[in-house]
Structures are given as structure tokens and as C-alpha cells.
């Protein structure tokens with residue numbers, strides 16, 4: 001069936017002259033390759049299998065036209081992602097991506113069963129939500145590509161947690177809960193206003209996890225701090241021995257200040273082990289620090305069970 005060309009406009013960039021199929025979203029046409037769609041999406045594989053000259057199918061310049069119900073921006077992102085083969089596609093000039101972009105990748109990736117598009121979102125979310133101690137350390141030293149479009153630092157974890165729940169991305173949840181715990185109670189309860197102007201809140205189940213988890217996390221950290229002993233780590237110099245005594249007799253709870261939780265990946269470390277309050281010699285500091293790291297790692301690794309997630 002011929003089609004009135006004036007009814008639709010060509011997409012400015014996703015228009016391959018040698019493409020053999022035309023996708024139509026709203027009033028925009030995308031000329032692409034059947035083989036690329038097929039190799040990236042089982043869902044598209046079914047959609048583009050059209051017998052030659054089928055009745056009821058519109059054609060543009062000899063290419064069958066497939067109408068989809070996605071918005072132009074959603075379809076653009078999907079096609080750009082499957083056509084871009086580089087592992088780190090630079091979608092913005094500075095290589096940053098937004099939460100809206102991530103949410104669209106997850107939504108479109110799920111709809112069209114495209115692992116390429118899902119992986120693009122997951123790659124960034126994994127950097128944002130460390131699930132191993134190594135990735136946690138890496139997070140301390142570099143910026144991730146994800147930019148927060150609106151709101152205060154840390155608020156993005158409400159959105160990320162909801163995305164993780166919606167798409168069953170279990171590995172991301174402990175870190176999201178941990179970061180949500182650090183938000184002011186009011187933000188946690190009332191939620192945030194997302195980039196689309198809609199209020200976004202945590203589910204009741206996740207709110208319960210955050211409130212109970214905070215209590216349990218404080219308990220777990222206190223236990224680690226109470227158990228911390230300098231015996232055998234500190235040298236025999238009088239000065240260090242005196243500091244050790246002071247350390248051992250400290251009241252952990254009084255050192256637990258308001259900044260115990262703060263939007264810092266390892267906020268609890270310096271509050272539990274406030275090295276700056278004690279004047280150990282250099283060698284002793286190095287020893288204490290390596291144990292501190294070990295304990296920090298243990299707290300991190302046990303986050304899922306401490307927070308009651310699994």
C-alpha cells in the first residue's frame with residue numbers, strides 16, 4: 001500500500017539509505033536494518049518478519065513500515081544504543097548519562113528483550129551501586145557517569161532503588177537501601193520530585209527495610225567498634241601505649257556523632273575509628289589502618305544480611 005510521504009517526517013540521524021525497514025513512532029520515521037533489529041531483539045525479530053508484499057502493510061520507498069507505540073525519544077535511544085557498538089557509548093559530550101536515560105534503557109530493554117540495551121543501563125548502575133568491596137573502593141576515587149538531574153546528592157538512590165525493584169535487579173538493592181538510610185527522614189518518607197515532575201516514593205516494604213536497617217547497621221557497627229582491640233598491634237613506645245589505653249577505655253557511644261550517617265560511601269569508618277583523635281606513631285597508624293579496612297570490608301560484605309535484605 002503506498003503511503004503519503006507528507007504525513008511523516010524522517011528522523012534527522014537514524015535514517016540509513018541502505019536500510020530495509022521503516023519504523024514509525026508518532027509522526028517520525030526511522031529507516032533501519034532488519035538484521036540489526038533482529039540480532040538485538042527477539043521481540044523485533046517477530047515484528048519485522050513480514051512476508052513480501054503483505055496485504056495491509058504500508059511501504060515507504062520499497063521498505064515495509066512498522067508502527068510502534070513508543071515515543072520518538074524512547075525509540076531514538078533504543079536504536080542509538082543497538083547501533084552503537086562501542087562498550088562505552090558517549091551519549092553526552094562529557095560522557096555522562098542521566099537517570100532518565102537509565103530508566104528508558106531499562107524500560108525499552110525489557111519491552112524488546114534486548115540484552116544490549118539492558119546491559120548499557122546495568123553497566124552504569126553497577127558502578128553506582130557497588131556489590132563488592134573492590135568496586136566500593138573504586139567508587140571512592142572516581143566519579144560515575146550518572147548525573148543527578150535534580151535534588152540533593154543521594155536522593156537519586158530513591159529512583160535507583162525503585163528501578164532495581166521494578167526490573168528485579170537484586171544485586172543493586174543493598175547499596176541503594178544503605179544510601180537511602182542516610183537521607184533525611186522527611187525525604188525518605190515524602191519522597192522526591194523526579195525529573196518528570198512526578199513525586200517518587202519508596203514502597204512501604206523498602207521504607208520498613210530502611211528504618212529497621214538503620215537500627216541494625218548501627219548495632220553491627222557498634223559491635224565491631226567495641227571488639228576493636230589494639231593489643232599486639234601497637235608498639236611498646238610509652239606514648240603509643242598511653243594512647244592505646246585511652247583508645248581501649250573510650251566510650252564508643254559518645255563518639256557516635258550525628259555524622260555517623262552521611263552521604264559518603266564509607267561514612268561510618270572515621271566515626272567508628274576516629275584516628276585523628278589519637279596520636280599513634282606512624283607504624284602503629286599503618287597497622288591500625290589495615291585492621292580498620294578489614295573491619296570496614298566485613299561491615300560492607302554483611303550489609304545485605306544486616307539490613308535484612310537477604
Ligand SMILES: [Zn+2]
Nearest residue numbers: 235240281284
Ligand atoms: Zn607506635
